Amino acid sequence: MKVEVQFRNLPGTEAAVGWAGGHTIVADRPIGKAGGLGIGLNGAQMLALAIGGCFCNDLRYTAEELGVALGEISIDVTLSLEGTPLVATLAQMNVTCSTLDGTDASGVIERARSTCMVSNSLARGLPVEISMSA
Template sequence: MISTTVELRTVEGTQAAMGWAGGHTIVVDRPEGKAGGLGLGFNGAQLLALAIGGCFCNDLRYVAEEMGVKVGNIAVTVTVNLEGTPLLATSATMAVSCETLDGSDPRKIVDKAEAITAVSNSLRQGVPVAIEMARHDTSGA
């Protein structure tokens, strides 16, 4: 099994959160005026769309390399639809453009990437999410 962990903490002086994994950071916030949000970063739906599309962009490169095909520009647009109360993601659509440098049809690369992409496939299968209370260290150490 492979695991990854990210951390999120409040950005001092705001109600936004800074998230990080290794040396990479991202700001998460609500739109300005919504529940104390200042619009300083991405909201959850945007992060979900970025996870879907970002994972797929990486997978296109992995598959192309495995197939021995050089890929140039990739363009991915992800739309996440939300409905209901509480608001839930009900569907996501990804439009993909993938340029092969040898002029070959990129459809095989796209199809294979679709078969292996972790985020989309995890969502399709309904990945369980557990929420647990963390213990706060009040010792000041």
């Protein structure tokens, strides 16, 4: 199984638009940083969103497998960055989740933790290969 996304220059800016299927996202830098206009997310924000978004989805997958109806889901991700070059050194995720019948959702959360593709991939050290063409 493979997932492919593309990024291309966003005409009239120094930002990039990325897409996967029919979904799009804009990548940019803050205003005044390397031509950034602040019209999109930076890499750290996209990484934190990937971590939290994947976990949201895995909570739903897990709940469906267990036959549990979820109520409110709240996920906050804090990504710590340091060094030169800047790298992510820690992702902290706070998960709050309720069930519609009021039972404890901790089992759903724990099972989702064990199956979450993004956080498990990062924890195992995902290699990134970069090829070039001019």
